[in-house]
Amino acid sequence: MAAARGGCAMLGARLRAGGLSRASWRWRVSPPGPSTTSVLPKRASAAAVSSRALESDAVGVCVTPRPRERRRSRVLRASRAVSESRAESRETQGESYLETASRPSRFQESSWGDPEAVEVLLQTMRIQWSHGYPDTPRGYDRLTHGFHEYPAGMQAAAADRCLDCLPGTSLLDPFCGSGTSVVVGMTRGYRGFGVDVSPLAAFVAAHRAWRPARGEETLDAMREIARAATGAAEMEEAAARLLREERAERSGGEEEENARDGATAAALKNGGGAGAVPRDWRPTHSALSEYLSRSNGDDDGKDAAKEHPLVAAAEPGVPGALRFCLSVALQRSQKGRGKRRPYKRQRKKNAEKLETAETAETALTPGQLEAAARFRDVVDEYCGRVSGLVRAVDADVPRATIYNEDVRDLRLPTRVDAVLTSPPYPGVYDYLSFARKVRAGSGNATVVARSTCSDQPAIEPPTAKDAKDVVAGSEGYFRAAVPADRAWPAEWTQGEIGARKTLRSDPHAFKAVWQAEQEGWLTVVASSLKPGGRAAVMVGDGANIDTRASVLAAGEACGLVGVASVTMALTHEMEDGRVWNAARKEHLVLLEKPL
Numbered sequence: 297m298a299a300a301r302g303g304c305a306m307l308g309a310r311l312r313a314g315g316l317s318r319a320s321w322r323w324r325v326s327p328p329g330p331s332t333t334s335v336l337p338k339r340a341s342a343a344a345v346s347s348r349a350l351e352s353d354a355v356g357v358c359v360t361p362r363p364r365e366r367r368r369s370r371v372l373r374a375s376r377a378v379s380e381s382r383a384e385s386r387e388t389q390g391e392s393y394l395e396t397a398s399r400p401s402r403f404q405e406s407s408w409g410d411p412e413a414v415e416v417l418l419q420t421m422r423i424q425w426s427h428g429y430p431d432t433p434r435g436y437d438r439l440t441h442g443f444h445e446y447p448a449g450m451q452a453a454a455a456d457r458c459l460d461c462l463p464g465t466s467l468l469d470p471f472c473g474s475g476t477s478v479v480v481g482m483t484r485g486y487r488g489f490g491v492d493v494s495p496l497a498a499f500v501a502a503h504r505a506w507r508p509a510r511g512e513e514t515l516d517a518m519r520e521i522a523r524a525a526t527g528a529a530e531m532e533e534a535a536a537r538l539l540r541e542e543r544a545e546r547s548g549g550e551e552e553e554n555a556r557d558g559a560t561a562a563a564l565k566n567g568g569g570a571g572a573v574p575r576d577w578r579p580t581h582s583a584l585s586e587y588l589s590r591s592n593g594d595d596d597g598k599d600a601a602k603e604h605p606l607v608a609a610a611e612p613g614v615p616g617a618l619r620f621c622l623s624v625a626l627q628r629s630q631k632g633r634g635k636r637r638p639y640k641r642q643r644k645k646n647a648e649k650l651e652t653a654e655t656a657e658t659a660l661t662p663g664q665l666e667a668a669a670r671f672r673d674v675v676d677e678y679c680g681r682v683s684g685l686v687r688a689v690d691a692d693v694p695r696a697t698i699y700n701e702d703v704r705d706l707r708l709p710t711r712v713d714a715v716l717t718s719p720p721y722p723g724v725y726d727y728l729s730f731a732r733k734v735r736a737g738s739g740n741a742t743v744v745a746r747s748t749c750s751d752q753p754a755i756e757p758p759t760a761k762d763a764k765d766v767v768a769g770s771e772g773y774f775r776a777a778v779p780a781d782r783a784w785p786a787e788w789t790q791g792e793i794g795a796r797k798t799l800r801s802d803p804h805a806f807k808a809v810w811q812a813e814q815e816g817w818l819t820v821v822a823s824s825l826k827p828g829g830r831a832a833v834m835v836g837d838g839a840n841i842d843t844r845a846s847v848l849a850a851g852e853a854c855g856l857v858g859v860a861s862v863t864m865a866l867t868h869e870m871e872d873g874r875v876w877n878a879a880r881k882e883h884l885v886l887l888e889k890p891l
């Protein structure tokens with residue numbers, strides 16, 4: 297998202313240079329929404345639009361501009377969104393985000409249903425559209441929100457406001473993604489259940505919701521282990537080990553390549569055990585893996601006696617949390633690094649560095665040392681954020697449970713009072729493909745032992761629901777090897793609903809498939825809710841589907857009645873009368889299970 301914002305700033309600069317005038321813009325009321333209010337500000341301006349809404353390229357368009365005009369419209373709306381959100385933040389300095397959300401926004405809002413619920417839903421959407429994701433607004437605790445990138449997240453402060461129209465003490469998010477609603481729910485006293493088909497989402501949600509049983513003691517141990525695992529001697533050893541492995545693979549690799557063994561060749565190209573981990577990060581990755589794997593005495597044949605005392609004494613969740621931090625550090629290091637080839641001089645430097653490393657047996661490059669330092673910083677930041685979460689949640693609130701499976705297969709052990717979720721938008725993302733990309737970039741499989749620990753958010757595998765088979769923390773995520781030949785296991789490729797690739801594979805059938813998918817997951821929601829329970833669903837249009845109508849219809853088919861809904865839109869009209877939506881419409885729909 298930050299990258300998207302950076303892009304907006306650049307476009308804004310280009311716009312100013314081109315001297316395009318804002319005066320050529322006027323506002324027009326969008327076609328009547330679901331019903332009642334349609335609030336259109338007199339002042340023709342837009343604050344920051346929900347970053348999810350801005351990710352549109354398949355929005356409902358009144359008149360489709362030609363490609364060049366479309367590009368220009370993107371330039372204009374990006375510049376407007378950025379400069380005016382800054383102006384607005386200057387204007388509203390000193391005002392809390394909740395006060396701001398209690399007034400009509402500059403977006404086109406429409407609503408329907410129970411007035412009390414509408415008020416809460418409207419404020420929720422104003423917060424979502426004004427503050428986007430992943431940063432939380434000033435005055436709202438960051439906790440673990442936004443730690444580890446995940447696409448299309450819900451704004452935590454918006455989720456918090458939405459809980460005001462949901463009853464009870466237990467909460468399910470059937471598309472939990474990075475776990476925003478589960479974490480927010482915990483801070484409000486709900487027992488949280490999160491479900492997501494993506495192993496990456498389960499991995500992120502489980503670590504964002506982590507509340508170590510021994511609190512600060514565990515976090516101190518985690519910092520200490522990070523330092524010990526990436527100490528000078530461990531890093532030197534890891535660098536030497538990698539060098540040896542690389543040399544052995546290279547000599548073996550020639551033979552393999554001669555034998556035209558595609559999979560082996562690809563594995564060698566990946567850099568063997570380090571997978572697609574950038575070169576600078578390999579010693580850190582290897583040193584940490586080696587340090588932690590010694591604690592897995594049972595499953596992979598390692599000698600339990602060799603356990604590092606620090607790891608052995610730590611809570612079982614610590615190794616997973618450290619791997620999670622490494623994944624965050626890797627993700628941050630790769631951010632904004634497109635596919636651009638380095639310039640010639642840089643390439644020469646890189647080659648020299650490599651040569652020095654190869655001849656010096658164990659020499660660590662400055663980049664490798666810096667990577668280790670950055671990893672330790674990420675661990676410090678994570679520990680600080682987890683510590684904030686522990687303080688924010690009452691000790692008697694039960695720990696969250698995360699299920700890594702297709703929600704349509706879910707059978708919750710208990711019924712819940714409320715559902716707060718944001719399902720995939722039709723044909724917009726490929727979440728599993730994103731998950732595979734991130735997994736491939738975090739190194740080849742580390743064989744990790746299964747552990748059953750009650751003090752860590754549990755990720756339950758689809759087949760085994762008994763407590764013994766609960767997979768803790770990142771183990772499910774790291775158990776899957778990165779296949780060199782792209783033959784990923786089923787859990788990395790199947791079950792996603794509303795995927796862009798489904799739209800592309802058969803655009804004509806998509807609408808019917810989408811509707812059937814909605815009924816599929818809403819049937820599970822209906823059976824998981826207690827009578828009188830409520831479900832809030834935040835969803836956006838795509839592939840020419842009105843998702844508000846679609847969710848209400850599917851809900852009704854599953855025995856859930858519509859209570860209220862709000863819709864946010866942003867429509868532009870040019871001087872010559874052409875009109876188009878600048879961002880996809882987003883809806884928040886409230887459903888209820890009758891008593």
Ligand SMILES: C[S@@+](CC[C@H](N)C(=O)[O-])C[C@H]1O[C@@H](n2cnc3c(N)ncnc32)[C@H](O)[C@@H]1O
Binds near residue numbers: 471792
């Ligand atoms: C819009 S994102 C949710 C983001 C989340 N609210 C957050 O704050 O991070 C939608 C999620 O639905 C998940 N998903 C897609 N199909 C699913 C299915 N059949 N069962 C469970 N989750 C699914 C995707 O993996 C994705 O994480």
